[in-house]
Amino acid sequence: MNPKVTLNHANPQIQNPRTMGIMLVHSPIKPILETDIRLASKIGASFAEILPRWSQLPSATEITKKVRDAGLSIWSVHGPWGGQSIEAVRVDLADLNPRLRQESVDDLLRALDWSSKLDAQVLVVHPGGVSKPEEKSRRTDVLTRSLERLAIEAQSRNMRIGLENMPAGVFPGSQMADLAAIVRHLDQASLGLVMDTGHAQISGDIRQETLAAKNLLISTHVHDNNGSADSHRPPGDGLIDWPVWFASLTEIQYQGPIMLECVKALREMPDGPPPEWIDWWHAIMQNSSL
Numbered sequence: 001m002n003p004k005v006t007l008n009h010a011n012p013q014i015q016n017p018r019t020m021g022i023m024l025v026h027s028p029i030k031p032i033l034e035t036d037i038r039l040a041s042k043i044g045a046s047f048a049e050i051l052p053r054w055s056q057l058p059s060a061t062e063i064t065k066k067v068r069d070a071g072l073s074i075w076s077v078h079g080p081w082g083g084q085s086i087e088a089v090r091v092d093l094a095d096l097n098p099r100l101r102q103e104s105v106d107d108l109l110r111a112l113d114w115s116s117k118l119d120a121q122v123l124v125v126h127p128g129g130v131s132k133p134e135e136k137s138r139r140t141d142v143l144t145r146s147l148e149r150l151a152i153e154a155q156s157r158n159m160r161i162g163l164e165n166m167p168a169g170v171f172p173g174s175q176m177a178d179l180a181a182i183v184r185h186l187d188q189a190s191l192g193l194v195m196d197t198g199h200a201q202i203s204g205d206i207r208q209e210t211l212a213a214k215n216l217l218i219s220t221h222v223h224d225n226n227g228s229a230d231s232h233r234p235p236g237d238g239l240i241d242w243p244v245w246f247a248s249l250t251e252i253q254y255q256g257p258i259m260l261e262c263v264k265a266l267r268e269m270p271d272g273p274p275p276e277w278i279d280w281w282h283a284i285m286q287n288s289s290l
Helices: 032-043 060-069 098-117 133-156 176-186 197-203 206-216 242-251 263-267 275-287
Strands: 020-025 047-051 073-078 122-125 160-164 191-196 217-221 258-260
Touching: 020 032, 020 073, 020 263, 020 275, 032 060, 032 263, 032 275, 047 060, 060 073, 060 098, 073 098, 098 122, 098 133, 122 191, 122 217, 133 160, 133 176, 133 191, 160 176, 160 217, 176 191, 176 206, 191 197, 191 206, 197 206, 197 217, 206 217, 206 242, 217 258, 242 275
Parallel strands: 020 047, 020 258, 047 073, 073 122, 122 160, 160 191, 191 217
Antiparallel strands: none
């Protein structure tokens, strides 16, 4: 069995120094998962987040065996979003159409069931898609109801829902403070926040966005960009000030995984990530430990 890490309402307690994870992608037509697992080993990752092709769900048992045989622990699963769905036409937890909103919740409940078979601890969900500022109040109410149901179901599966901040143009969702307010209002131990560094770099000040999460932060999605395009570049290949970001994590006493969400870019490097980059990234993480 994949050992469960004790989670409290404040933080996922893993260990110090900081521990790295990486997103692993499963494709039904290409052996991407195997490639990503080898990449995880090369860069020294300990944890994995699984991103399956939701429309063609693979065997949870098969994925679990491959990941654990490589010495990785499955920390999280990236849930369905937008058109990347299981049965819903589109997944949007804040959809103002009651039928479409219910279909979105149902799809994420299916994802919770699948993720629990992997013994994952967190299902990462998006708060919604691009929307209009004038819809923010109504969408906040709808999102709150959706998350309340998901949090109850996650608790029964010994899991947590991780609500991810989005790039600019999502109401609510682009500002971590708005998401934190919803999570604090619901006050469910099975509900927390996920900091996406690339999204934060686009939507505002990455330090302030991180500080807004405070003790509700339970996981991360880590990648770089130029401040405008959500390009999912490796850290150092963009404009994010990583020492500043890690300092903000220290300030809020975050001790969860540093989960790289740039596996496609790393995978496409001719010889994989160079040793100098791997050494630099480990140094950045460890020099910023609590």
